[in-house]
Amino acid sequence: MTDVALSEPRSSWRVMAGRLLSDPVTLAGVILCAIVLAGALLAPWLAPRDPLEQNILDRLAGPGSEYLLGTDQFGRDVLSRLLWGARISLLVSFLSIASAVVVGGAIGMVSGYIGGRFDLVTMQVMDVLLSFPSLILGMIMVALLGSSVTNLIIAISLTAIAPFARIARAPVLVIKERAFIEAGRALGFSHLRILLVHVLPNIVTDLLVMGTLWMATAVRTEASLSFIGLGVKPPTPTWGGMMRDGFENILDSAWLCIWPGLAILVLVLGLNLVGDGLCDVTDPKANAQ
Amino acid sequence: MIAFIIRRLLASIPTLLAVLTLVFLLVRVVPGDPAIAILGDRATPETLAALRAELGLDRWIGAQYFDFLGHAILGDLGTSMVTHRPVWTEIAEALPHTIVLTLAAMAIGCLIGIPAGVWAALNRNGPVDVLTRLLSLLGLSFPVFVSGIFLLIVFALQLHLFPVIGNPRPGDWIDGLHKLVLPAVTLGVVMAAYVVRVTRSSMLQVLGEDYIRTARAKGVPRRAIIWRHGLSNALIPVVTVVGLYVGILIGNSVLTEIVFNRPGLGKVIVSALTQRDYTMLQGMMVIYCFLIVVVNLITDISYGFIDPRVKQ
Amino acid sequence: MSASHTLLEVRDLAKHFTVTKGFPRPVTTTVRAVDGVSFVVARGEAFGLVGESGCGKSTAARAVLGLIPPDAGHVRFAEIDVTGARGSMLQQLRRRMQIVFQDPYSSLNPRRTIGQALTEPLGVHGLARGRAARERAIALLEEVGLPPSAYDRHPHEFSGGQRQRVGIARALSVEPELIVADEPVSALDVSVQAQVLLLLKDLQTRRGLAFVFVSHDLGVVRWFCSRVAVMYLGRIVETGSVSSVFGAPRHPYTRMLRDASPIPDPAIRGQLPRIVGEIPSAANPPAGCHFHPRCPRASDVCRTAYPEWRADGDGAVACHHPED
Numbered sequence: 048m049t050d051v052a053l054s055e056p057r058s059s060w061r062v063m064a065g066r067l068l069s070d071p072v073t074l075a076g077v078i079l080c081a082i083v084l085a086g087a088l089l090a091p092w093l094a095p096r097d098p099l100e101q102n103i104l105d106r107l108a109g110p111g112s113e114y115l116l117g118t119d120q121f122g123r124d125v126l127s128r129l130l131w132g133a134r135i136s137l138l139v140s141f142l143s144i145a146s147a148v149v150v151g152g153a154i155g156m157v158s159g160y161i162g163g164r165f166d167l168v169t170m171q172v173m174d175v176l177l178s179f180p181s182l183i184l185g186m187i188m189v190a191l192l193g194s195s196v197t198n199l200i201i202a203i204s205l206t207a208i209a210p211f212a213r214i215a216r217a218p219v220l221v222i223k224e225r226a227f228i229e230a231g232r233a234l235g236f237s238h239l240r241i242l243l244v245h246v247l248p249n250i251v252t253d254l255l256v257m258g259t260l261w262m263a264t265a266v267r268t269e270a271s272l273s274f275i276g277l278g279v280k281p282p283t284p285t286w287g288g289m290m291r292d293g294f295e296n297i298l299d300s301a302w303l304c305i306w307p308g309l310a311i312l313v314l315v316l317g318l319n320l321v322g323d324g325l326c327d328v329t330d331p332k333a334n335a336q
Numbered sequence: 337m338i339a340f341i342i343r344r345l346l347a348s349i350p351t352l353l354a355v356l357t358l359v360f361l362l363v364r365v366v367p368g369d370p371a372i373a374i375l376g377d378r379a380t381p382e383t384l385a386a387l388r389a390e391l392g393l394d395r396w397i398g399a400q401y402f403d404f405l406g407h408a409i410l411g412d413l414g415t416s417m418v419t420h421r422p423v424w425t426e427i428a429e430a431l432p433h434t435i436v437l438t439l440a441a442m443a444i445g446c447l448i449g450i451p452a453g454v455w456a457a458l459n460r461n462g463p464v465d466v467l468t469r470l471l472s473l474l475g476l477s478f479p480v481f482v483s484g485i486f487l488l489i490v491f492a493l494q495l496h497l498f499p500v501i502g503n504p505r506p507g508d509w510i511d512g513l514h515k516l517v518l519p520a521v522t523l524g525v526v527m528a529a530y531v532v533r534v535t536r537s538s539m540l541q542v543l544g545e546d547y548i549r550t551a552r553a554k555g556v557p558r559r560a561i562i563w564r565h566g567l568s569n570a571l572i573p574v575v576t577v578v579g580l581y582v583g584i585l586i587g588n589s590v591l592t593e594i595v596f597n598r599p600g601l602g603k604v605i606v607s608a609l610t611q612r613d614y615t616m617l618q619g620m621m622v623i624y625c626f627l628i629v630v631v632n633l634i635t636d637i638s639y640g641f642i643d644p645r646v647k648q
Numbered sequence: 649m650s651a652s653h654t655l656l657e658v659r660d661l662a663k664h665f666t667v668t669k670g671f672p673r674p675v676t677t678t679v680r681a682v683d684g685v686s687f688v689v690a691r692g693e694a695f696g697l698v699g700e701s702g703c704g705k706s707t708a709a710r711a712v713l714g715l716i717p718p719d720a721g722h723v724r725f726a727e728i729d730v731t732g733a734r735g736s737m738l739q740q741l742r743r744r745m746q747i748v749f750q751d752p753y754s755s756l757n758p759r760r761t762i763g764q765a766l767t768e769p770l771g772v773h774g775l776a777r778g779r780a781a782r783e784r785a786i787a788l789l790e791e792v793g794l795p796p797s798a799y800d801r802h803p804h805e806f807s808g809g810q811r812q813r814v815g816i817a818r819a820l821s822v823e824p825e826l827i828v829a830d831e832p833v834s835a836l837d838v839s840v841q842a843q844v845l846l847l848l849k850d851l852q853t854r855r856g857l858a859f860v861f862v863s864h865d866l867g868v869v870r871w872f873c874s875r876v877a878v879m880y881l882g883r884i885v886e887t888g889s890v891s892s893v894f895g896a897p898r899h900p901y902t903r904m905l906r907d908a909s910p911i912p913d914p915a916i917r918g919q920l921p922r923i924v925g926e927i928p929s930a931a932n933p934p935a936g937c938h939f940h941p942r943c944p945r946a947s948d949v950c951r952t953a954y955p956e957w958r959a960d961g962d963g964a965v966a967c968h969h970p971e972d
Contacts, residue, residue, distance in 0.1 A: 271479055
C-alpha cells in the first residue's frame with residue numbers, strides 16, 4: 048500500500064550533542080567544566096607541591112615565580128591546594144546530586160504514577176522538606192552528622208531530594224494520561240515494566256538537565272558550608288575552606304581570597320552554561336521560537 | 337476572597353505542624369549527649385544527670401515532644417543552653433537586622449531585575465539582550481560569599497568607599513544605611529539575576545500570545561500593549577519566583593552577615609551550630625521554617641489577587 | 649445465537665465516578681458513566697457501539713477489557729469471567745482481547761522504535777524473542793501495509809494514518825480474537841480513514857476477528873458493523889442489526905441520530921431533522937426516560953418511569969412509544 052521515502056534514522060542523543068556543541072555559549076561552558084575536571088583528575092601530576100606541605104617562612108606570599116599563585120597563612124602552595132580542592136568540589140557535587148536524582152526522581156515518579164491518596168501525602172511531605180531553606184538545612188545536617196566528605200554528600204543530597212521529586216513527578220502526571228501507557232496495560236505489561244521502560248525514559252532528559260543545574264548549586268553549597276567552617280575538616284584543601292583562610296587574612300593578602308573565588312566561579316558558571324544549553328536544546332517550545 | 341484566604345491558612349497548619357515535628361526530631365537525632373557537649377567530658381556523672389534533668393532530657397521522648405509543641409505554639413521556644421537567655425529574645429534582637437537586609441536585597445533585585453528583563457525581552461537577541469543574559473548568568477554563578485568578598489576587596493579595602501566592619505551604630509540610621517549598601521548589593525545582585533531571567537522569558541511568552549497580536553491588530557499603541565496587557569500577565573510567574581526565592585534569600589543572608597560582620601540571624605545560627613546550642617538551633621529552625629511558610633502563604637494569596645482564576 | 653458462537657457477553661455493566669468537592673461542606677457528585685449496559689458479540693462479528701460524546705461508550709469499552717474496574721455487572725469472554733480475573737488468567741485474557749486507540753499521536757511511546765513497540769508484547773507473553781520476534785514484527789508490518797524499514801524508525805517519522813496502522817499491528821501481535829476499536833479513525837483525515845477502515849475489514853476477514861467498534865460516526869459504523877447498539881447517557885436504548893436499526897429505527901433517539909448524519913444520495917429527499925436540545929449532564933440525568941426532554945413523542949409515563957427493555961425480533965429497544 049502506502050510506501051513513504053523514509054530518511055536515515057539518527058540517534059536522538061547524537062542530535063542533541065551536536066546542537067549542544069554548536070552554540071558558542073554552551074561550548075564555552077563545556078570547556079570551563081572540562082578545564083576544572085582535567086585539573087582535578089591530573090592534580091597529582093600538575094600540582095607543583097604537596098598541598099599539605101607547610102613552609103612557614105614563605106607564608107602569605109603573593110603570586111610569584113616560586114609559588115605561582117602565592118601561599119596561604121601556613122605557607123602552603125595555593126595552586127596545588129586549588130587543584131586538589133577541585134576534587135572535593137567535583138566529587139561532593141556530583142555524588143550528592145546523583146543520589147538526589149535517583150532517590151528523589153524515584154519518589155516523584157512512583158508517586159505521580161500511583162496518584163490518589165499516596166501521591167497527595169507524599170507531596171505534602173515533600174512540601175514540608177521544601178519549606179526548609181536548603182542552606183540552613185544543609186548546615187544543620189552537617190552540624191549534626193559531623194564534618195566528613197560522606198556526611199557532606201548526604202546533607203547536600205537531602206536538600207535536593209524534594210525538588211527532584213517534584214521535577215520528576217510533573218511530567219509523569221502528563222505522561223500517565225497518554226494512550227501508550229494504557230496500551231501497555233491492555234497488552235498485559237506490569238506496572239513495573241511500564242514505569243521503567245515507558246515512563247522513565249521520557250523523564251530522564253528533564254532529570255539530567257536539572258541535575259546539571261543543581262550540580263552548580265551543590266558546588267556553591269559545598270563551598271558555602273566549607274566557608275562557614277562546616278565543610279570537610281582541615282587540612283584537606285577545599286575551595287570554600289581556602290576562602291575562609293583568605294578571609295581571615297584578608298588585610299594581609301587579598302590574593303588568598305581571589306584565586307579560590309575565581310575557581311568556584313569558573314566551575315559554577317561552566318555548569319550553569321551547560322545546563323542552560325541543555326535546557327534550550329531539550330525544550331520543544333524554545334525550539335519552536 | 338475571604339474564603340480563599342481562610343482555606344489557604346487552614347491548609348498551611350498541617351505543614352507547620354509537620355515542620356515543628358521534623359525540627360524536634362532533627363535536633364534529637366544527635367549522635368552524642370548534649371550534656372557532655374556543654375559541660376565537657378571531665379564532668380562527673382552527678383552533674384551530668386543534674387544538667388540533663390534541668391534540660392528535661394531525661395523524660396520520655398513523647399513528653400518532651402508535647403512540651404516542645406505546647407511551648408512553641410505559645411511562642412516560648414525555650415532558653416539558650418549557652419547564653420541562658422530566652423531563645424525568643426535572642427532571635428527578636430537579631431531578626432530586624434536580617435529582615436532589613438532581606439527587604440533591601442529584594443528591592444534591589446526587583447528594581448534592577450524587572451526593568452532589565454522587560455528591556456531584554458523587547459530587544460530580543462539584540463546586544464542588550466545578549467549582555468543581560470550573560471550578566472545574569474554571571475550573577476547567578478557567584479556564590480554569595482564570593483561576590484561579597486570580592487565587593488569587599490574592591491569597594492572597602494581598595495577604594496575605601498564603604499566600611500569593612502558592618503555593625504551599625506544604634507540610632508544612627510545614616511550609618512546604618514551606609515553599612516547596608518554592600519551586603520544588600522551582594523544579595524540583591526544575585527536576586528536580580530534570577531528575576532531578570534524569569535521576567536525575560538515570561539515576557540517573551542506573553543508577547544507571543546494571541547491576545548497580544550489581537551491588541552496590535554486593533555491598533556492599541558505599543559506602550560499600552562507592553563504595560564497594560566503584557567507586563568501584568570508576565571508578572572505572575574515573577575511573583576512565584578520572588579516568593580520561592582525568599583527562602584534562598586534568607587539562607588544567603590546568613591553568609592552575607594558573616595562576610596560583612598553584620599548582626600542578624602546568621603551570626604546567631606552559626607554560633608549556635610558551633611557551640612551545639614540545641615535549644616537555640618531548635619528555635620532558629622522553627623523561626624526559619626515559619627518565615628518560609630508565611631511567605632508562601634503571602635505568595636499564594638497574592639496570586640488570588642493577580643490571577644482571578646486561582647480563587648475557585 | 650448458540651453458546652459456542654458467543655465470544656463476549658456483557659451483562660448489566662455499570663461504572664460510576666464519584667467526585668467530592670467543596671469546602672467547608674463537601675458536595676458529592678456521582679456521574680453514572682455506564683449505567684447497566686448489556687450486549688453480546690459473536691465470534692468474528694463486528695459489533696458497533698454508537699452514541700454522541702459523553703454517552704459512556706468509551707468507558708464501557710474499557711470496562712469490558714478490564715482496563716477500568718466496573719462497579720457492577722459481569723463480562724464473560726469465551727465463558728471466562730473477565731471482571732474477577734487475576735494473575736495469569738488475566739494475562740491470558742489480555743492476549744485474546746485487544747484495543748486500538750483513537751489518538752494515533754499518543755498511542756505510541758515516542759522514545760521507542762516501531763520494532764520495539766511490536767516486539768515488546770511478544771516478549772512479555774513469551775511468544776517470541778530475538779530474531780523470531782523481529783521476523784514476526786516485520787510480518788505484522790507487512791500485514792498492515794507498512795514497509796519493513798519502518799522497524800527501526802520512531803513514531804514521529806510517520807503520519808497519523810501510518811501510526812494508527814502501527815497501533816493495529818501492535819494489537820495484532822498477541823493474536824487476539826476480539827478487538828475493541830475506540831474511535832479508531834475519528835482522529836484521521838477523511839481520505840486516510842477509508843484506507844484504515846479497509847485494512848480493519850480485511851483483517852477481520854482474514855483473521856476472523858470480532859470487533860467492538862465504538863464510534864460517534866454512524867456512516868462508519870453502518871459500513872463496518874453487522875450489529876449495533878445505540879447508547880444514551882450510559883444506557884443502551886436500542887440494539888439490532890445495522891440494517892434494521894438504521895433503516896427502520898424504533899427509538900426516537902436513534903432516528904434523530906440517523907437523520908442528523910446525512911446520506912449523499914439526491915434520490916432520498918429527507919426533511920431536516922428536529923434536533924432538540926443538547927445532552928444533559930450525566931451527573932444529573934432527567935427522571936424517567938433519560939431522553940424525554942428532547943423527545944418529540946414524550947408523554948407523561950416517559951417523564952416518570954424508565955422504559956423496560958423489550959426484545960423485538962433480533963433486536964431490542966427501551967422506549968415507551970417505539971416507532972414501527
